[in-house]
Amino acid sequence: MSKQDNLYLVGLMGAGKTTVGRLLARHYGRTFYDSDHEIEARTGVKIPVIFEIEGEAGFRKREEAMIAELTHLSGVVLATGGGAVLSQTNRENLKNNGVVIYLRGMPEQLYERTRHDRNRPLLQTENPLARLQELFRQRDPLYREVADVVVDTGRQSVSGMTRALYGKLDSLTRGLAQPDTAD
Numbered sequence: 001m002s003k004q005d006n007l008y009l010v011g012l013m014g015a016g017k018t019t020v021g022r023l024l025a026r027h028y029g030r031t032f033y034d035s036d037h038e039i040e041a042r043t044g045v046k047i048p049v050i051f052e053i054e055g056e057a058g059f060r061k062r063e064e065a066m067i068a069e070l071t072h073l074s075g076v077v078l079a080t081g082g083g084a085v086l087s088q089t090n091r092e093n094l095k096n097n098g099v100v101i102y103l104r105g106m107p108e109q110l111y112e113r114t115r116h117d118r119n120r121p122l123l124q125t126e127n128p129l130a131r132l133q134e135l136f137r138q139r140d141p142l143y144r145e146v147a148d149v150v151v152d153t154g155r156q157s158v159s160g161m162t163r164a165l166y167g168k169l170d171s172l173t174r175g176l177a178q179p180d181t182a183d
């Protein structure tokens with residue numbers, strides 16, 4: 001398996017990893033996985049319940065095992081959980097087995113996108129914007145460390161961002177990608 005066989009998305013909560021990941025998978029004819037969804041499917045409960053029962057540390061263990069499993073597959077687009085890059089093992093698995101795309105959003109914008117959603121336990125605080133700012137400071141260097149491509153989500157729409165990505169990725173994955181040019 002070579003690095004070009006897979007595409008991995010990293011970035012903070014609300015960056016668009018799941019949304020953009022699905023579109024990339026369809027475009028390149030690859031199988032889409034979302035590590036958060038796989039963990040939920042495997043445990044039969046939502047992520048906030050895992051945090052409640054096992055704490056963040058318990059969730060991170062499950063996440064590490066899941067990322068290891070998913071980065072051993074070939075021909076996939078993988079949307080990772082926002083905190084996956086905290087683990088060095090995950091960072092190595094991601095860097096070694098796929099082209100890593102960092103969807104880079106600013107905390108203020110991510111706050112707007114996530115404020116009505118209750119499924120992100122780390123944002124269930126009095127001041128979720130301050131939490132996103134803190135997470136951005138901690139994690140931006142880690143996302144950059146693993147990334148082959150950095151895309152600022154800025155004010156771009158999902159479709160604008162995905163189109164810009166096709167151009168960058170086609171040169172990185174030349175010969176291996178099988179774009180479905182219909183979208």
Ligand SMILES: Nc1ncnc2c1ncn2[C@@H]1O[C@H](COP(=O)(O)OP(=O)(O)OP(=O)(O)O)[C@@H](O)[C@H]1O
Binds near residue numbers: 012017018079153
């Ligand atoms: N570029 C964008 N412009 C506007 N809205 C966006 C953009 N990207 C994502 N969104 C919206 O933001 C919300 C969060 O996106 P999404 O769930 O894909 O993020 P995520 O990175 O997978 O987050 P998490 O790490 O929490 O799983 C969704 O409602 C999505 O439609």
Ligand SMILES: O=C(O)C1=C[C@@H](O)[C@@H](O)[C@H](O)C1
Binds near residue numbers: 012047081083119121
């Ligand atoms: O940023 C994070 O640490 C998280 C992001 C989500 O994708 C989930 O993996 C979980 O809510 C933790």
Ligand SMILES: [Mg+2]
Binds near residue numbers: 036
């Ligand atoms: Mg997601």
